[in-house]
Amino acid sequence: QVGSGLLTGRCLNSNVTPGVCEVRGWCPVELDKTPKIYMDSAENFTIFIKNSIRFPMFDFAKGNMLPNITKDYIQSCVYDREKHRFCPIFQLKYIVKEAQQDFDFISRKGGVIGIKIAWNCDLDKSESDCVPRYSFQRLDKVSEANTVSQGYNFRYAKYFRTENGTEYRTLIKAYGIRIDIIVYGMASKFHIIPTIINSVVALTS
Template identity: 50%
Template sequence: MAHRVPRFITDFFVYETAKSVVVKSWSVGIINRVVQLLIILYFICWVFMHEKGHQQRDTGIESAVMSKVKGLGKFNNRVMDVADYVVPSQGGSSFSVITSMVITANQTQGRCPETDPKFKCTTDDECMAKLGSNLGNGIITGTCLNNNNETTGWCEIEGWCPAEDDTVSGKPMKEVENFTIFVKNSIRFPLFNVTRGNFPSSLNQSYIQSCHYDSVDDPFCPIFKVGDILRHINQSFDSITDKGGEIGININWKCNLDYNVMYCNPNYFFTRLDAAFKNSAASKGYNFRFAKYYQSEDGTEHRTLHKAKAIRFEIIVSGNAGKFSTVPFLINLVAAFTSVGLATVFCDIILLNFHKGADEYKAKKFEEVSGIVSESANNRLYEGSQMSLKALEKRSNDSGTFSIGRQDPSNQ
């Protein structure tokens, strides 16, 4: 019956057990110990030089940011203070410092000529073709308002009049370069219940009012000059005020809580967030519009429209904290000792395929034994095993193992 059973079934239902073979080879023995030593050294470096290998990490940082800008500037012969050039005024993690504006004063609801060059016309038909367009300063009525010589004119709009002419702009406030930004950041690592602030409580009021952040001389000062930030990102003041721009103030917390919590302090770095669009043909820089409304004595609603070019600041907080934990340490320890077994696999590949004694090694390492053995055969195997063991005791120093390779002259 046995020969009728398909071979793949008999090959599947087998049991394999390890057989110890001692190979006395200088070359393979040296390779084995060198590979084991390298694996152990790698583990030591990983555990003691890389904190992540044995620390419990907390990346769920909780953060709150408060900001305040200070400085006085002058734009179009008008002195500008914080209430004039900072938008919004709440002092959060995102705010804009206006560098220049196009101001359209005394606008009221009515009809007037468009000022956008896309809406130039000579006939009403040209304006009728642009009905429904929402890209200008108002809704197109379909009428072309020509000048006195009946030459090129402008399409009429209905909306806030007079229409904004954004081709007229004053020079930017040069004083913006000396404006200061105060940043107050508090963070918490919930896993370890650790709370920190971006400057120590020991700093007094006079120091904060006079210091400016410097990564070497004043790393804990929370006051940043706009000009210093621009120099950190290799940007000139003129290049960013021409079209506006976006700058990131990055606060990074990387804390090893195995040490005293007083060493948990932030690092600051700065980036130009809109750098990806510096070569773009459209939508360069940063600008926005806002209006201030009022009523005249006769009840007519008026507004002053501002189109502002600005430097937008984004305060970005990131970080993680780590502390020694037994569980990841033990996991890495077990993984390291398990990896030592790779040396055996590597040496087996050499012995089975490239070593001059490969055939002898294969014969000793792999042996097939039938699972069906009669009682008399068992007795013979037992007696033979006893005799073999006695013979092996004379030929090997390791009981229960086969030894190939170098021979001890005393046993010959």
């Protein structure tokens, strides 16, 4: 049998099945246990998003800091789909809830959540009608059904060497909630020339 490491090519002669082969690796080996939850208070953390979009064909650009957002308002508002749908400050607990996820699970195992910002603008209407729409979605849901690697985590190590040449490392396995910001949009505007061309083509075809 093999352990956690690279095979050196040397194995023990043994009548026992399975046999034992030498590996080169770090010891002690990593313990794959769920750590104590350290993100209990993280549910009240907030994220401030400053976003803008540009439609070069129409020479139009706009940001999510709308004209009616004042300094006093932004110091007190927190995004809510019904009450404060244009506030650019988002509470982590609310993000997880809107993505239809359990905060206790995702704080223990980690996860990736996308904040999607949609800009769908009819530029024939007032500029004030072109506003961002926010939605939330779990992006790594496939890992929930996997019992081997659930949630979101990553490893990184710090290496050092003692005076006698022995190498050591500190391996850190970090769990967390990663937020991906996804921005997309579409704009439309009436123009008489393309309309005439399309009408002529339709009538002559």
